[in-house]
Amino acid sequence: MKNPVLLLIIFTISGWIPAGFGQNQEIMTVKGPIPANQMGRSLIHEHLLVDFIGADKITATRWDRSAVVEKVRPFVAALPAMKIQTLVSCTPAYLGRDPELLRQLSEQTGIQILTNTGYYGAVDNAFLPAHAFSSSAETLAGIWTDEWKNGIGQTGIKPGFIKIGVNSGSLSKLHQKLIHAAGLTHKQTGLTIASHTGPFLPAKQQVALLKANGVHPSAFIWVHAQNESNMENYSTLAAEGAWISLDGVQPSNLQEYLEKLRYLREQGWLEQVLISHDAGWYRPGEEDGGHFRDFSTISTQFIPLLLKNGFTEEDINQLLVKNPANAFSVRKRIYTGN
Template structure:
C-alpha cells in the first residue's frame, strides 16, 4: 500500500514539475558558471559584477590576446589576494573575446588566488566596433548566437571553461546595425542558455530603449538584462523606469573620489524601493594592456563604510553586494509573462 502511494506521489510530482523540468533542463536554476565550474549562486557571496582582470583595450583586436604572462601574474595575483582579503569572493570579468579574454589565465589566477572568477561570451560592439570580428558583420544573429551557445554547452575553445554571462556593448548615438544584430544574438543565446545579458550602454537612452523593445519583441523579461555603466546616465528617471520593469541597473564606476555621488545615486534608488535592482562595481582593470592597475577596492574600503555612516543596515549592504548579484546572474531563462 505504502509502496503504491509512493508511486502515485512520484508520478504526481513528475507531472507537476514536468513543464519546468523541460524549460530548465540545461540551466539548473540558481547556478552560475565560474572558470572552475558550476556553483550554486549562494556561493558567489560578496561579488563585484563589472571589473576587468585584464584587457587589451586600445590594442588591435585579437582572438588570442598577447599578454606578458609573467608580468601579468606579478601584478594581478597579489592584487587579487589583497581584494580577497577585503572580503570579496567573486569577480565578474567583463573582458570579451577579441578584447583580451583569456580563460586559461583567468583559471590560473582563480586557482592561485582563491578568488572566484566568472568569464563571459559575446562580443564588444562599442569602440566603433573595433573589437567585433569580421565574420560577425557577415553572419546573421542566429549564426552568431550559435557560437556563443556552443561556448555555454561545450566550453570555450578546448578548455571546458564555460561563460557565466553574455557581455555586449553599444556605441554612442543611434544604435548601429551591428550593435543591434549582436544584441539579438544575445537574446537568442539567453533563450537557449539562460545566461544574463550585460550590455555596455552608458548614457545612451536610445540604445537602452532599443534593447528594451527588442527584449519585449522576443518575449524576454528585462530581468535578463543589465544596463551597464548606468552611473553615466544623466536622466536618472530613465533608470528608475527601467528598474521598475525589472532591468538591472549597474552603477559600476565607484572610486574613492566619487563616493558622495554614489551615496546620492544609491539613495535615489532606495527612496523608490529599488535597492534590489542595483549592482555596484568599479569597472577596474588589474592589467590594462600591461599598464598600471585601475583599482577595484573603493567599494570595500570607502563606499560601504560611508553607506553605514549614512545608516544603511547590514541587510541593505548584503542586498547590494550579495543578493542582487545572485539574482541578476543566476542562469535561468527569463521570459516575459
C-alpha cells in the same frame, strides 16, 4: 506584504521565475558551476586584462600569461580580506578575454571568477571580429551558445554571462543584431546579458528589442548606467525588471554614487541595483602591464560612507550579495506579456 503565492502564479503565467522562487540556482565560474548562494559578496564589473589593440590585431601572443599572473595575483589575492568572494571579469572576446588566465588566478587565490561570451560593439565596432559584420544574429548566437555548451576554445571553460557593447546613441542595425543575438543566446542558455551601454536611450531600445524577442528585461544588465544623468530613467527600466549597474565607483565620485543609490532606495529599486569599480587592469604593450587600479574602494571607502548616510548592513548585503546572485544565476527569463 506581497502575497508570495499570488506572485508565483503571476510569474509562472508570464514564464519568468525570479531567483528567490527557484531551486538549485547556479552561477557558472571559470572552475565550473557553484550554487548561487555560495557566490558571496561580489564585484560584478571588473577587469584583469584588457588589450585595446583592435579585433584585427589582437592575439594571445601579445601577453605572457605567467607575467600577467605575477602582476595581477596580489590584487585578486587581496579580496578575501575585504570579504569579497567573487569577481566578474567583463573583458570580452577580441579585447583580451583569457579564460585560462582567469582560471589560474582563481586557483591561486581562491576567488571565484566569471568570464563571458558575446561581442563588444561599442567604440564604433573597433573590437568586433570581421565575421560579426556579415553573420546573422542566429549565427552569432550559435557561436556564443556553443561556448556555453562546449567551453571557450579548447579550454573547457564555460562563460557565466553574455557581454555585449553598443554605442551611446540610438542603436545601429549592427548593434540591434548584437542584442538580438544576445537574446537568442539567453533563450538557449539562461545566461544573463550585460551590455556596455551608458545613456538611457540605447538601454531603453535594447530592453524593447529583448521583449519583442521574448526575453524578460530581468535578463538584462544596463552597464554603466551611472552615465545617465536623469535618475528618473533608472525607475523606468527598473520598473520593466532590468538591472541598474552603477559600475564605476572610485574615490573621486563617491558622493555622486551615494546620491544615485539614495534615489534608487527611496524609489524602492535597491533590489535591482549592482555596483562595482570597473577597475584593473593589465595592459599588454605597456611596461610591466601599466598602471593597475585595485579593487578596494567599495570595501574601504564606499561602504563606510553608505553606513554613515543611513544605509544599513542589510542594504549592503542586498547590493553586494543578494543582487549579484540573483542577476547572474543561470536561468531562462522568458517574456510573454505585452
